Amino acid sequence: MEKKIWPVFRLCEEKDLPSVMELDREAFFDPWSRETWLREMRNPIACWIVEVIDREIAGFAGIWNVAGEAQVMRVAVKKTMRNQGLGLLLTQELIHKAWESGAEAVTLEVRESNMAAQTVYERCGFVSGGVRPDYYEDTHEGAVIMWLYRKQQTAYGSGGHA
Numbered sequence: 001m002e003k004k005i006w007p008v009f010r011l012c013e014e015k016d017l018p019s020v021m022e023l024d025r026e027a028f029f030d031p032w033s034r035e036t037w038l039r040e041m042r043n044p045i046a047c048w049i050v051e052v053i054d055r056e057i058a059g060f061a062g063i064w065n066v067a068g069e070a071q072v073m074r075v076a077v078k079k080t081m082r083n084q085g086l087g088l089l090l091t092q093e094l095i096h097k098a099w100e101s102g103a104e105a106v107t108l109e110v111r112e113s114n115m116a117a118q119t120v121y122e123r124c125g126f127v128s129g130g131v132r133p134d135y136y137e138d139t140h141e142g143a144v145i146m147w148l149y150r151k152q153q154t155a156y157g158s159g160g161h162a
Contacts, residue, residue: 070098077090
């Protein structure tokens with residue numbers, strides 16, 4: 001029988017930065033500096049969470065909440081831990097944090113070619129609102145703009161939260 005993985009979610013802390021920055025380098029072509037991460041963690045409109053399994057950071061995600069809209073800044077799960085539902089759980093927790101912080105909508109951009117991420121977001125209730133052409137600097141690929149509105153969240157569940 002396969003063992004189920006149950007992550008713990010908590011706010012990102014400065015002590016997490018070495019692991020978060022390593023994962024950031026693995027997941028993104030433009031990883032952030034330590035100074036950028038520290039600025040983000042102190043930013044009053046930002047909320048950064050980590051997903052922990054067996055005392056190891058398996059993922060991280062963050063939002064900015066401005067004028068009732070939560071903009072997803074980054075979401076990443078370790079390559080060795082993907083395809084186990086961790087991205088879905090992390091996204092659901094991030095949505096919960098957005099609602100908790102007073103957002104009425106959550107938005108994000110995702111690469112047109114990143115079908116795995118788009119599937120996760122759709123499972124959380126996000127819908128496509130169009131494409132930003134030539135969005136990504138490294139490949140000039142377009143970004144699918146996705147939206148989730150709090151009022152429609154009940155149709156998709158609450159991400160495990162009431």
